[in-house]
Amino acid sequence: MSKVFVIDQNKRPLDPIHSAQARQLLRNKKAAVHRQFPFTIILKKSCPSPEVRPLRLKIDPGAKTTGIALVDDASGEVVFAAELKHRGFAIRDAINSRRQLRRSRRNRKTRYRQPRFLNRTRPQGWLAPSLQSRVDNIKTWVQKLCRFAPIAAISQELVRFDMQLMRNRDIQGNEYQQGTLQGFETREYLLEKWNRECVYCGIKDVPLQIEHIHPRAKGGSNSITNLTLSCEKCNTKKGTKDIKDFLKKDPSRLEKILKQAKKPLADAAAVNTTRFALLNVLKSTGLPVETGSGGLTKFNRSKHYIPKSHWADAATVGKSTPILIIKGIKPLLMTSNGHGTRQMCGTDKFGFPNRHRTNKQIHFGFQTGDIIKSVVTNGKKVGVYVGRVLCRATGSFDIATKTGRISGISHKYCSPIHKKDGYSYGF
Structure with a gap:
């Protein structure tokens, strides 16, 4: 199964450990919970600089979902696995909606202006926002995992398909x-x-x-x-x-x-468009980067008789893939939700303003998007609820749980689990 990340007092990454060892350290108060997703503990006492086993971070970029795996090349053990769901298509739809609203407003409010051409220039290497978000999501998680695990090398599936070979x-x-x-x-x-x-x-x-x-x-x-x-x-x-x-x-x-x-x-076009931008981002970390093709990934997965999934594809990227040990791996499912919107004036489906949003985001110490735990002890909604919170200035919150949305939960019953970072999590 996936291991638990460990960092020392100076926040240097140590070897990941089994969950039973992590529970024992927490029970004996030798460590504390540093982060819930991915689950990371921090040691309370200083320890001499131990030798750590280097890990390889493997990435299988996708248009909708990217697979991530941490592999110990020496033993072949898959230490950590995750699947990152992108929001590129949602960004594309939001930009199209914004474009339509602005054009409609200009037609209604302004005089006719002759069209202008070639008055906007884009920097070299520019990507559409829906594509750039995929690169940024992967970059964010590469940086996070480098803080929590001793990563010494990276493998990326650079080309999904070798078009020259197919033709x-x-x-x-x-x-x-x-x-x-x-x-x-x-x-x-x-x-x-x-x-x-x-x-x-x-x-x-x-x-x-x-x-x-x-x-x-x-x-x-x-x-x-x-x-x-x-x-x-x-x-x-x-x-x-x-x-x-x-x-x-x-x-x-x-x-x-x-x-x-x-x-x-x-989907292949989206991956091919962003592949070299992602490669440059990975090279900027200073770690050696290995690349491979989709055909090689499938060959490795078939050779090891591993069922297809996004994280399994990531674990089999590149020529360096050893004989893998994947027993009991449960991937962390991460969904990119963004950090909210800066739009102050909400509109109906016709583009006319019908509501106003406040710029105050934090209410009673909580912010929309935080993952919280609410223990309701009395009233009609007695129970324990865990999920993303939607905050209101009145103190009456909504919680999006796995079973559905629970409305009207008082902030007095809520305690934070994980502060908003633009992602939601599951297993």
Whole structure:
């Protein structure tokens, strides 16, 4: 299972320990809780500088979710695992909404102005806010983990798909292109693009075969835009038929397949756009950075018979991956929620102002977004509630728990667990 981070009195990271050892130190009052997420304890007594075993931080960047793992290269033990859920698409939608509101307001309030062009310049390396947020989220957690664990190296999945290898399978120059990794890049791309299911019958969780949409016997190419996935039954049934003849009784599915074949993979585009920006951020830490491809990650995971998940993909990134020990690992689930909004005037769905927000954020020592524990001893809502709090100046708070939202909890029953840092947590 995931271990507990330990730091000394000078806040230097020590070797992570088993949770039972952490409980014993806390019970004997030799340590105190320093942080809840990720759970970290701090020793109360000074100790001589012990030797620590270096760990490798492994990262599998994703458009929606990024996998994070801490691995001991010497023993192969996965010390810590986490999955970080980004809010890039939410940022994109919020920016689109803001743009629409501003355009509507300008049309109503200002005179006509001729359009201006080329009057805004962007610095070199600029990324859209929805993409920059992904890089910033990973940067934040790399810095946090470096404070709590003795990290000596970093591994990053730099390219999700090797586009050059997929277009030309006979390309020369690298060993992996003619070795054990041949075909993994193309298959992984197709699995992502076609949602890991047979395109003809929709079945999942069965062995899938790479299939030509337009058969090679009738002039079809090996281009990635002409490849899809099907189960063995559908592949045999289709044979060398043209897809239009094979699906003539199902025109909606035919249209969907032909449309998807030409459509680029949006998530892969987001990852590919931010990959080198993230690489520069990781190099700025001063630690050695190893890179690998998505095909290599899948090859390592398949070789070790590890079930697919975001944190497992992270643990198998790079050529340095040893034989992993993953027994009992329970990843920390982190969701990026942002730090709130600076918008003072709330609007309805038509863009007209209908409420005003105050700039005071802290009420009775709590702030919206804090994770708290509330023990209600009397009234209609007797019970124990743990979750993110929504504060009001009246002192009547709402708590978002796993089972739902609890309204009308007095601040007198609340005690803080984890101060707001822009993320929510779960297991």
